[in-house]
Amino acid sequence: MTQISSYCPLCISRCGCLYTVGDGELTAVAPNPAHPTGKHLCSKAHAAVDLLKHPQRILTPLKRSNPKGSANPGWQRISWDEALRTTATAMRQIANQGGPEAMAFCVTTPSGTAVADGMQWIFRLANAFGSPNTVWTTHVCNWHRDFAPQLTFGSDIGMPEFAATGCLMLWGINPSATWLAMAEQIEQARQRGMKLIVVDPRSAGFARRADVWLRIRPGTDGVLALALAHQLIAQGGYDRDFILRYSTGAFLVREDSSQFLLLPDGSQAVWDSARACAVAAPPPGTPGDFALSGRFEVATLDGPVACRPAFDLFAQRCADYPLARAAQETGLPAGQIAEAAELLRSQGPVSFYGWAGLNQHDQATQTSRALHLLYALTGCLDAPGGNVFFAKPPLRNVMGRDLLPPGQANKALGMTERPLGPARHGWIAEADLYQAILRQQPYAVRGLLSFGANLLATRANPQQGREALQGLEFFAHADFFHSAMSRDADILFPVAMPWERSGLQAGFFIDQAADARVQLRTPILPPRGEARSDAELVFELANRLGLQADFFDGNAEAGLRHVLEPSGLTPEGLRAAPEGVVLPLQTRYRKYQDTGFATPSGRVEMYAEALREIGQPPLPMFRETQPTPEFPLLLTCAKLPDRCHSQHQQAHQSARGERLPLIMLHPAVAAERGIADGAAVDVQSPYGTMRARAKFDAQLDTGTVWAHYGWWQAVPGEAAEMAANYAALMGPASDPVSGSALLRGQFCQVVKAPSNLSFNA
Ligand SMILES: Nc1nc2c(c(=O)[nH]1)N[C@H]1C(S)=C(S)[C@@H](COP(=O)(O)OP(=O)(O)OC[C@H]3O[C@@H](n4cnc5c(=O)[nH]c(N)nc54)[C@H](O)[C@@H]3O)O[C@H]1N2
Ligand SMILES: Nc1nc2c(c(=O)[nH]1)N[C@H]1C(S)=C(S)[C@@H](COP(=O)(O)OP(=O)(O)OC[C@H]3O[C@@H](n4cnc5c(=O)[nH]c(N)nc54)[C@H](O)[C@@H]3O)O[C@H]1N2
Ligand code: SF4
Ligand SMILES: [Mo]
Numbered sequence: 230m231t232q233i234s235s236y237c238p239l240c241i242s243r244c245g246c247l248y249t250v251g252d253g254e255l256t257a258v259a260p261n262p263a264h265p266t267g268k269h270l271c272s273k274a275h276a277a278v279d280l281l282k283h284p285q286r287i288l289t290p291l292k293r294s295n296p297k298g299s300a301n302p303g304w305q306r307i308s309w310d311e312a313l314r315t316t317a318t319a320m321r322q323i324a325n326q327g328g329p330e331a332m333a334f335c336v337t338t339p340s341g342t343a344v345a346d347g348m349q350w351i352f353r354l355a356n357a358f359g360s361p362n363t364v365w366t367t368h369v370c371n372w373h374r375d376f377a378p379q380l381t382f383g384s385d386i387g388m389p390e391f392a393a394t395g396c397l398m399l400w401g402i403n404p405s406a407t408w409l410a411m412a413e414q415i416e417q418a419r420q421r422g423m424k425l426i427v428v429d430p431r432s433a434g435f436a437r438r439a440d441v442w443l444r445i446r447p448g449t450d451g452v453l454a455l456a457l458a459h460q461l462i463a464q465g466g467y468d469r470d471f472i473l474r475y476s477t478g479a480f481l482v483r484e485d486s487s488q489f490l491l492l493p494d495g496s497q498a499v500w501d502s503a504r505a506c507a508v509a510a511p512p513p514g515t516p517g518d519f520a521l522s523g524r525f526e527v528a529t530l531d532g533p534v535a536c537r538p539a540f541d542l543f544a545q546r547c548a549d550y551p552l553a554r555a556a557q558e559t560g561l562p563a564g565q566i567a568e569a570a571e572l573l574r575s576q577g578p579v580s581f582y583g584w585a586g587l588n589q590h591d592q593a594t595q596t597s598r599a600l601h602l603l604y605a606l607t608g609c610l611d612a613p614g615g616n617v618f619f620a621k622p623p624l625r626n627v628m629g630r631d632l633l634p635p636g637q638a639n640k641a642l643g644m645t646e647r648p649l650g651p652a653r654h655g656w657i658a659e660a661d662l663y664q665a666i667l668r669q670q671p672y673a674v675r676g677l678l679s680f681g682a683n684l685l686a687t688r689a690n691p692q693q694g695r696e697a698l699q700g701l702e703f704f705a706h707a708d709f710f711h712s713a714m715s716r717d718a719d720i721l722f723p724v725a726m727p728w729e730r731s732g733l734q735a736g737f738f739i740d741q742a743a744d745a746r747v748q749l750r751t752p753i754l755p756p757r758g759e760a761r762s763d764a765e766l767v768f769e770l771a772n773r774l775g776l777q778a779d780f781f782d783g784n785a786e787a788g789l790r791h792v793l794e795p796s797g798l799t800p801e802g803l804r805a806a807p808e809g810v811v812l813p814l815q816t817r818y819r820k821y822q823d824t825g826f827a828t829p830s831g832r833v834e835m836y837a838e839a840l841r842e843i844g845q846p847p848l849p850m851f852r853e854t855q856p857t858p859e860f861p862l863l864l865t866c867a868k869l870p871d872r873c874h875s876q877h878q879q880a881h882q883s884a885r886g887e888r889l890p891l892i893m894l895h896p897a898v899a900a901e902r903g904i905a906d907g908a909a910v911d912v913q914s915p916y917g918t919m920r921a922r923a924k925f926d927a928q929l930d931t932g933t934v935w936a937h938y939g940w941w942q943a944v945p946g947e948a949a950e951m952a953a954n955y956a957a958l959m960g961p962a963s964d965p966v967s968g969s970a971l972l973r974g975q976f977c978q979v980v981k982a983p984s985n986l987s988f989n990a
Contacts, residue, residue: 233807245266287722291306316720324358349627357779361638372969386604396573407868456547498536512825540835642662689971748808866955895927895929895934896925911982
């Protein structure tokens with residue numbers, strides 16, 4: 230028996246752990262309390278023992294022998310050589326005929342899998358090949374946490390400094406199920422008295438124990454953020470000095486054009502109240518008592534122009550949501566909104582974290598803007614106890630955007646429609662891929678190489694997705710298991726499981742000490758069968774495609790050395806310290822005081838000119854959505870502790886038989902429809918139907934239901950594939966800036982399923 234210090238790579242939490250190996254098998258997984266993320270493990274970590282030896286694993290390369298669309302692809306074993314040769318030949322042929330952009334790539338999520346082990350190399354392959362089209366998860370996952378805040382802060386949202394924060398807002402994240410190491414930090418902070426506000430439609434995790442649990446109506450988070458901001462502004466409970474010195478709040482906006490007023494020298498203007506005139510905005514950080522409210526006539530070369538400071542316009546927008554209106558739109562008691570505002574005002578330093586609950590909506594850009602502007606009012610960004618940008622291990626990025634030939638980047642699908650969205654980075658949405666395959670719009674995509682992902686279970690419109698995958702000229706998929714997606718592949722590559730390959734984790738996020746740790750996970754077992762890691766597959770393909778010069782001539786170790794080099798670390802050094810190396814990194818607070826914010830103005834962008842320039846509202850604005858008699862309930866979803874998305878059911882199958890998705894509804898909602906607890910129901914939306922089992926949840930609002938997602942298999946008693954697929958309820962709605970797909974906040978109806986249906990799970 231050997232015990233190996235490592236970390237569980239299966240989700241964002243990256244929990245420090247100890248693997249016990251004996252007789253060529255993984256026998257146990259235990260927490261490693263000495264590791265900064267090692268206090269707890271979840272059932273998924275322990276499932277490794279079963280997953281590794283699971284009989285359904287793909288263990289050799291396979292090719293189909295039956296036509297696409299057949300229920301049985303007729304998989305035939307082939308050699309690695311044949312699989313690689315066929316794939317490289319098809320890729321070259323497609324690029325020769327339609328340009329490299331006709332070949333798309335796809336990668337699963339690094340937050341809910343261990344694909345991070347090879348992800349940078351996968352992106353590098355797409356770039357070196359010349360394709361700007363990689364379907365990723367960011368638009369349904371982390372865009373509004375990591376990229377949308379660039380519109381306001383010029384950065385991501387950082388990380389709450391849990392140990393010092395006075396009041397934390399958990400907004401659309403449930404770390405008790407999705408990020409155990411973060412939940413532990415919150416737990417400790419609670420014990421020392423940190424206040425906690427939770428915004429979530431469900432009573433889950435910390436919602437049950439928060440000082441204020443705001444049981445929001447799904448999709449109305451932006452309204453709540455503006456209403457809270459209004460309370461802070463009306464009561465003077467915001468950091469005026471920060472807003473003046475470090476935001477564009479004082480910048481004058483012209484009433485006639487809604488643009489910033491520019492002085493003849495091109496600089497933005499602020500109103501100097503003492504001199505009663507517009508003056509050039511000083512560099513960020515300069516003290517000065519400029520107007521934040523009021524309407525001013527400014528003399529320009531073209532005559533007088535009426536202007537208001539951006540902050541005044543923002544404050545007006547917030548004032549559109551007094552408590553009564555906000556309560557009505559969000560479904561929250563007015564008193565609770567006021568209570569939350571009072572905590573923000575009086576219990577700072579304030580920090581916040583939001584994730585998937587804010588990301589899967591068609592108004593997500595405006596929602597994130599509203600939340601980030603609310604947070605800017607606190608002045609706590611990058612301040613002690615606020616959301617801090619910890620010092621990170623300095624590693625080299627090898628995604629290889631610089632390898633993409635000139636002119637290719639702008640061809641990314643979705644770039645024209647959403648120039649500020651993920652397409653800028655070469656990340657495309659499945660909806661755009663389907664369109665390009667099925668309608669050749671804006672051009673034909675004919676090939677796909679996919680590293681995991683299960684688009685038909687995790688993205689809207691799986692029916693169209695199925696058609697699109699079947700319409701591909703060539704499709705190769707790399708995975709551990711067969712899935713809804715793999716069924717239509719031409720070639721399947723067997724992927725080594727995380728415990729059979731190495732991975733590098735540079736930073737464990739949750740505080741500075743954790744974030745300074747660099748750990749190299751080494752394989753604890755050899756790969757089963759002929760499985761190989763994603764990185765090996767990439768390096769092999771790069772070789773066959775003649776791209777070896779971009780891949781260290783096939784030497785992955787040289788690649789790792791190159792990644793580590795700026796940090797002074799080496800592969801040998803990391804292998805000798807399996808528990809990781811902690812770099813001597815120090816947090817520097819309020820770095821913006823030296824460098825400004827990485828926005829066009831160098832300040833927090835209160836008024837987003839970048840949005841105005843693409844025809845979007847520069848200040849947060851929301852459309853109210855109303856239920857109809859046909860579809861009266863708002864449907865949302867959440868992650869489950871024992872699975873990630875559509876994964877891990879193999880572990881459950883062996884442990885306790887097939888499970889069925891549940892839909893949670895208030896007992897009164899069920900009673901109105903004659904639905905008993907545990908009964909089979911059909912969830913209906915304008916786009917499709919999902920069969921599920923009803924479960925009562927008296928904590929829910931009577932207008933809200935939530936359901937499990939990620940099921941695509943045929944349901945017992947109901948042969949059709951997709952019959953229990955949440956994704957089938959979702960339509961084409963998406964955010965106009967980010968392409969964030971609407972997976973939450975869909976209006977639906979729940980009815981009893983036909984009575985002849987037998988559920989046996
Ligand atoms: N309704 C609804 N839909 C959602 C969400 C939601 O909350 N509600 N969440 C969204 C979010 S946040 C995300 S990130 C996406 C995830 O979307 P996907 O990535 O499409 O989802 P998964 O079901 O996790 O699919 C992972 C697939 O990759 C395989 N895999 C796992 N690890 C590896 C690896 O290391 N290498 C390779 N080659 N394959 C691997 C798995 O076996 C599985 O088949 O789903 C989104 N979809
Ligand atoms: N166990 C487990 N852990 C995971 C994953 C997993 O699939 N399973 N996936 C990983 C990945 S890829 C991701 S992105 C993270 C995501 O981690 P989280 O953000 O925690 O994920 P979710 O549970 O999807 O959503 C968080 C909360 O948002 C709430 N919510 C739903 N609709 C709304 C809404 O309209 N407004 C608000 N304010 N809240 C809403 C849900 O009830 C839920 O409690 O988790 C990672 N960790
Ligand atoms: S929360 Fe569970 S799956 Fe995620 S890293 Fe920790 S043990 Fe692994
Ligand atoms: Mo995600």
